[in-house]
Amino acid sequence: MKRKPVNNFSNKNNQKFPKKRPYTGDKNISKKMKTVLVQPHPKFKDIYVGRNKEDVLLTKNMNPGVSVYNEKRVSVKSGQEIIEYRTWNCYRSKLAAGIVSGLDNIYIKKGTTVLYLGAANGTTVSHVSDIVGEESLLYSVEFSKRTGSDLISLAMTRKNIVPIIADARRPQDYRMIVPMVDVIFSDVSQPDQTKIVMDNARYFLKDGGKILISIKASSVDSSVPAEKVFTNEVNWLRKHDFKPKELVTIEPFEKNHAIITGSYKPTNKTSYQ
Structure with a gap:
């Protein structure tokens, strides 16, 4: 059984994993969410990473336009479609x-x-x-x-x-x-x-x-x-x-x-x- 006491985003075996400071909560996220780059999480399907001043976990919003607990939302244009993601606060989940x-x-x-x-x-x-x-x-x-x-x-x-x-x-x-x-x-x-x-x-x-x-x-x-x-x-x-x-x-x-x-x-x- 694996034990992992270290808390970070780093993964030596996957260079695509974020190298920037990891996500620590909603309070420090930039309000200019238009600049965020959304990429699939390197390990988990249907979870995403938003790249900004801090990296954030994201999930694709099933109910676009609606926040559940006042979390920030990120909209990304993909072709003709606009996809909305919700930030996932590690201090609340x-x-x-x-x-x-x-x-x-x-x-x-x-x-x-x-x-x-x-x-x-x-x-x-x-x-x-x-x-x-x-x-x-x-x-x-x-x-x-x-x-x-x-x-x-x-x-x-x-x-x-x-x-x-x-x-x-x-x-x-x-x-x-x-x-x-x-x-x-x-x-x-x-x-x-x-x-x-x-x-x-x-x-x-x-x-x-x-x-x-x-x-x-x-x-x-x-x-x-x-x-x-x-x-x-x-x-x-x-x-x-x-x-x-x-x-x-x-x-x-x-x-x-x-x-x-x-x-x-x-x-x-x-x-x-």
Whole structure:
């Protein structure tokens, strides 16, 4: 399993990757967005890099003309078509932070069916919605009714988002809504988060499907160093039908946070579906 504690855009094996200062958030982006050069991300399909005074992550806006969380938008003319992109703030999205911090694979691209646990008000969900496209579905689970109302409002403008206001600890409550999925992304910041992922995987994740878990060390165990927490979570996954692939810390975007990725290979072939 790969461990990558370094956070930067550099990639010695790919000279096309940006050499300029990496994206650190919306507040320092030039307002003169007409000067930005948009290029496909060198590692991830359906994600883009905007070259300006600072490099920025971008996704192609599914709903042109509309911002989700006051993020800046970039319009680029391609032939007779004008394509709009949305900036993806690494300080407001752990998935974006993981990409910048060196993840080799996020397993999410056009056509991927995703179950998102801990969707909150939909900041990251909106970018995943851009990535997977209109032909796929993004099942988004959020426990809080307050933030869930924002998620529902977002789903009204993005038809590939299925909002589910429910407890991720009880996947049986939404088993009639969610089919088998390709990827589970989890950001629930609970002590038993890896077990929550396992329980949902047993209901919904395809054999060989992928997981991405955002781990907040202090939410799991504040009495031991963060590195120890991450190692313990990886070992737990190994014992419960998962094969961890990567462990990437995402500082300075989030302190004592890491993203763990892996694949699912259940020993018991019978799912709960």
